[in-house]
Amino acid sequence: MSFATAMEVNVEARRILAVSISKLYASRSQRGGLRLHRSLLLSMVMRSARDIYHSSRESEQPNGEQPATEEPMDTNCDPKEKARLTPDLADTSADMAPGVSDKLDESDCDITEDKENLSPAKQSRKRRGKASAAPDFLPSKRARLEPGEERYAAPVGSCRAGVGDYRSALTLNQVIPAF
Amino acid sequence: FAGVAGGNDFQWCFSQVKGAIDEDVAEADIISTVEFNYSGELLATGDKGGRVVIFQHEQESKNRPHLRGEYNVYSTFQSHEPEFDYLKSLEIEEKINKIRWLPQQNAAHFLLSTNDKTIKLWKISERDKRAEGYNLKDEDGRVRDPFRITSLRVPVLMPMDLMVEASPRRIFANAHTYHINSISVNSDHETYLSADDLRINLWHLEITDRSFNIVDIKPANMEELTEVITAAECHPHQCNVFVYSSSKGTIRLCDMREAALCDRHSKFFEEPEDPSSRSFFSEIISSISDVKFSHSGRYMMTRDYLSVKVWDLNMENRPVETYQVHEYLRSKLCSLYENDCIFDKFECCWNGSDSAIMTGSYNNFFRMFDRNTRRDITLEASRESSKPRATLKPRKVSTGGKRKKDEISVDSLDFNKKILHTAWHPKDNVIAVAATNNLYIFQDKIN
Numbered sequence: 001m002s003f004a005t006a007m008e009v010n011v012e013a014r015r016i017l018a019v020s021i022s023k024l025y026a027s028r029s030q031r032g033g034l035r036l037h038r039s040l041l042l043s044m045v046m047r048s049a050r051d052i053y054h055s056s057r058e059s060e061q062p063n064g065e066q067p068a069t070e071e072p073m074d075t076n077c078d079p080k081e082k083a084r085l086t087p088d089l090a091d092t093s094a095d096m097a098p099g100v101s102d103k104l105d106e107s108d109c110d111i112t113e114d115k116e117n118l119s120p121a122k123q124s125r126k127r128r129g130k131a132s133a134a135p136d137f138l139p140s141k142r143a144r145l146e147p148g149e150e151r152y153a154a155p156v157g158s159c160r161a162g163v164g165d166y167r168s169a170l171t172l173n174q175v176i177p178a179f
Numbered sequence: 180f181a182g183v184a185g186g187n188d189f190q191w192c193f194s195q196v197k198g199a200i201d202e203d204v205a206e207a208d209i210i211s212t213v214e215f216n217y218s219g220e221l222l223a224t225g226d227k228g229g230r231v232v233i234f235q236h237e238q239e240s241k242n243r244p245h246l247r248g249e250y251n252v253y254s255t256f257q258s259h260e261p262e263f264d265y266l267k268s269l270e271i272e273e274k275i276n277k278i279r280w281l282p283q284q285n286a287a288h289f290l291l292s293t294n295d296k297t298i299k300l301w302k303i304s305e306r307d308k309r310a311e312g313y314n315l316k317d318e319d320g321r322v323r324d325p326f327r328i329t330s331l332r333v334p335v336l337m338p339m340d341l342m343v344e345a346s347p348r349r350i351f352a353n354a355h356t357y358h359i360n361s362i363s364v365n366s367d368h369e370t371y372l373s374a375d376d377l378r379i380n381l382w383h384l385e386i387t388d389r390s391f392n393i394v395d396i397k398p399a400n401m402e403e404l405t406e407v408i409t410a411a412e413c414h415p416h417q418c419n420v421f422v423y424s425s426s427k428g429t430i431r432l433c434d435m436r437e438a439a440l441c442d443r444h445s446k447f448f449e450e451p452e453d454p455s456s457r458s459f460f461s462e463i464i465s466s467i468s469d470v471k472f473s474h475s476g477r478y479m480m481t482r483d484y485l486s487v488k489v490w491d492l493n494m495e496n497r498p499v500e501t502y503q504v505h506e507y508l509r510s511k512l513c514s515l516y517e518n519d520c521i522f523d524k525f526e527c528c529w530n531g532s533d534s535a536i537m538t539g540s541y542n543n544f545f546r547m548f549d550r551n552t553r554r555d556i557t558l559e560a561s562r563e564s565s566k567p568r569a570t571l572k573p574r575k576v577s578t579g580g581k582r583k584k585d586e587i588s589v590d591s592l593d594f595n596k597k598i599l600h601t602a603w604h605p606k607d608n609v610i611a612v613a614a615t616n617n618l619y620i621f622q623d624k625i626n
Contacts, residue, residue, distance in 0.1 A: 012513075016459055019517055032295055033269035036357055036376040037407045037426055037466075038522055044462045045516070052459070 006056040013053035020046040191571045192624045193564060194609070195249055197234070198617035200562065210613035212600055216280035216288065219604040222250055222611055223290060224618055225275025229259040231292055231345075233303060234618075247609070247622050254303050256345040259294040271296050277362050279371070281384070289348070291371060295358040298373055300349035300384065306342045310334040354380050354390050361411045367418040374411035379423060381435075393441050394423060394433065409524075410470045417476065420445075424481055428465035432492065448490050450497045460512040460521060468524035473533040474605075480536055482527040485509060487538050487548065502548045502555065505540045507578045507589050520594050530603045539598025542587065543614045544574055560598065560612045560619040570624060 020042050027034060027042070199208065207228025214223050222234040235253035262271040272295055281289040287304040312334045316322050357376035364371045372393070373380050379394035394411075398404055406427040414420035419435045431444035452461070464484035472479045473489075478499075481488050485506060488498035504525075508515060515521040520541070527538040539545045540557070548555045557574045564571055577586035600613040608623035 013459075016513070016516070023519075031270050032272040032274075032358070033264075033267070036404075037360075037409065040404060040407055040426060041463045041466065041522065045459055048459045048462075 006059045009052055010056040013049040013056065016049040017046055017053065020049065190624045191558060191608075191610075191621050193566065193569045193571065193619070194247070194622045195620040196562070196565050196617055197232075197250075197252075197620075204616045208616040210600060210616060210618060211274050211276065212278050213602040213611050213613045213618065214278045214280060214290075215602050215604055215611070216290075217282050217605060219606050219609070221253065221280070221288060222602070222620075223278045223280070224611075224613065225258065225278050225292055226616075227272075227274040229257055229261070229273030229275060229294065231256055231258045231275060231278065231290075231301070247607075250620055254343040254345050256301070258292045258299060258301065258347075259297065262296075276359060279362050279364050281364055282368055284368075291362050291364065293359050293362050293373065296352070296355055298351040298359070298362060298382075299347050300351070301345050302348045303343060303345045306344060307339060308336045309339040311337045349384065349387050351382055351387050351390070354382075357407075360409060363411060363413040363421070365413045365418050366416055370418070372411060372413060372421060374408050374423060376407040379408065379411050379421075379441075391439070393421075393435060393439070395440065395442060409467050412470055412472055412479075415472050415474060415476045422470055422472070422479060424467035424470040426466040427462070428467055428483060430467065430470060430479070430481060430490065446492070446495050448495045448498075450488070456509075458512060460516055463516070463521050464512065469526040471527060471529060473529050474531065475533055478533065480527050480529065482525050482538055484521060484523075484525075487527050487536060489536070489550070500550065502536070502546075504538055504546050505544075505576070507576055511589065515594070518594060520597070523597055523599060525598075526600050528601055528603045530608070531606045537601050537603060537610065539601055539612070541594050541597050542592040543596040543598055544576075545598045545601055545612055558621075560614040560617070560621075565619075568624070571621065 024039065024042055024046075027038060198210075205228075207226060207230075209227045210224050211227055212223075212225040215221070216223070220236050222236075224232050224234075226232075231254075232252060233254045234250035236250050237248040239248045258275055259273040261273045263269070264271055274294055275292050276295065277291075277293050279291045281291070281300075283289075287302050290301050290303070292299055292301060311318065312332050314323075314328060314331060314334075315325075351373070355373065355375040355378070357378070359373055359375050361374040362371060369385075370381055370383055373382065373390075374394075377395065377397040378392055380390040381393045382390045394408070396406070396408065406425045406429075409424050409426055411421060411423035414422070420432065421435070422430055422432045424430045428449065430448040432446035432448070433441035434445045435441060437443070437445065452465070467481045467483050469482040470479060477492060479490050479492065481490065481498075482504075485508060486504055487502045489500040489502075491499045512521060525539050527536060529536055534551055535547055535549050537545060537547045543560045544557050545560065546555060546557050557576070558571045559574050575583075575586045576592070577583060577588050582588050596614065598612055598614055602611045604610065610621050612619045612621065
């Protein structure tokens with residue numbers, strides 16, 4: 001893929017990612033609740049866009065080395081913003097997933113999401129309004145992930161150890177279908 | 180241009196339009212489902228406000244036998260109300276997702292209507308007589324003073340103005356965690372199925388407090404979810420067979436005799452994907468929005484975003500016919516994703532003889548395909564062509580650079596005017612087309 005095409009695809013992929021995220025957020029306040037089918041399709045588009053975004057980033061390295069988080073060769077956009085996009089996505093998705101799976105769960109479900117027994121450290125009592133939930137151009141409060149790195153939670157003494165594992169094992173790959 | 184689904188002299192013409200002419204459409208008035216009953220005498224519509232309106236075909240008048248009779252309002256009732264699920268803090272929409280008629284067994288008519296969570300069986304019956312001359316109450320219904328009653332009389336049935344009553348006879352609730360997308364009455368006339376995103380339940384029409392779960396595709400770990408159920412239908416003749424379509428563009432045919440839980444399909448229909456047409460949106464546009472068996476039961480038809488496919492139940496690896504509905508939209512998928520149109524769920528239907536199929540598009544266009552001649556036609560449901568018995572002119576979307584006269588360019592299409600729901604009379608060439616809040620009825624010109 002030529003550099004110019006890769007760049008176009010990159011921009012397009014980012015745009016589609018941004019559109020998809022805003023649709024996901026909008027669907028949370030939709031009448032009738034979260035629509036599983038629509039959420040699934042959105043997540044598939046996001047995953048395609050993310051894959052293409054990553055692969056076009058890799059092809060931007062002409063000598064094939066692993067792309068560093070800071071990319072001095074990429075002059076087309078703010079490297080900090082671009083590097084932030086993916087961890088923000090993971091961050092957002094990780095935050096959203098428990099809320100989403102609450103909606104999707106039924107009482108006999110095997111996904112371990114027990115709000116009552118979550119330790120206070122895990123469960124945020126803060127009501128997330130629309131403004132505070134939007135991640136797009138806000139700096140992430142959590143550590144920025146290197147590409148390929150996974151986020152691990154600190155061990156917490158919780159009644160439901162499985163919940164901790166569930167959240168810590170989240171990568172974008174797993175989280176997207178959860179919508 | 181010889182019309183579709185008929186002889187050479189066949190042409191479609193306008194018959195009636197129902198609904199307000201207002202430019203400002205109330206969301207509650209948007210029609211969400213259209214269905215003829217088995218005889219075609221009744222035509223039911225459901226809307227986003229949870230109401231059902233039933234039209235009845237009036238007999239042709241003796242004075243003008245060359246005209247088909249018209250459909251007039253027969254009954255209107257509120258089927259579903261908005262509800263609130265307190266446990267999940269979710270509103271349950273009152274929008275009627277589907278209406279399915281039961282075959283008529285006596286003077287009354289029965290239909291099933293469903294919203295996202297609850298299915299209801301409605302009885303629609305006529306009353307044209309009233310008993311008069313009760314002993315214990317007077318004509319107003321007030322109880323008579325017993326001391327005033329000096330003689331006995333037998334009440335007499337007197338004619339009255341026709342009253343059509345709709346009453347809910349069964350309520351099938353609390354069986355679906357996800358949103359119901361389909362209901363289908365079985366050919367045994369005793370059972371029916373209901374499908375949501377992940378499960379399909381089999382009900383007995385008499386029993387409301389339980390149902391059998393016959394398909395469950397919910398993964399143990401929701402993170403592994405890759406597809407959902409998008410539509411389901413019972414086979415028209417074999418009461419043990421049903422199909423369900425998925426968001427991945429596949430159809431599974433199941434036989435209920437094989438197992439109590441039909442998670443393993445009997446047949447699996449999938450067309451291999453054309454790798455050259457892959458894009459960001461390949462998965463969305465391959466999602467099947469509707470599946471319908473042919474009346475014969477030999478074929479089934481599926482609708483995805485850009486095409487309609489006819490499948491022979493005996494051949495699983497590819498459809499026998501594919502019809503492009505609006506291929507010119509393939510290059511516009513990104514815009515259609517942004518304005519949400521790519522998520523629109525179009526339905527499709529067969530004509531009575533299975534020789535033609537119909538489906539909707541944008542700009543109030545709808546498309547018909549003749550399976551025998553392979554001819555197709557695009558027609559428009561618009562107020563402009565709504566003069567009595569006016570012949571519908573075929574429409575064309577220009578795809579090349581040069582736009583011919585009377586053609587409309589892709590960029591001029593109105594994507595807010597979408598025809599998602601259409602129905603074809605089971606016997607005659609009469610079609611009902613829902614255009615937002617208006618219901619258009621077209622019929623063939625009797626020459």
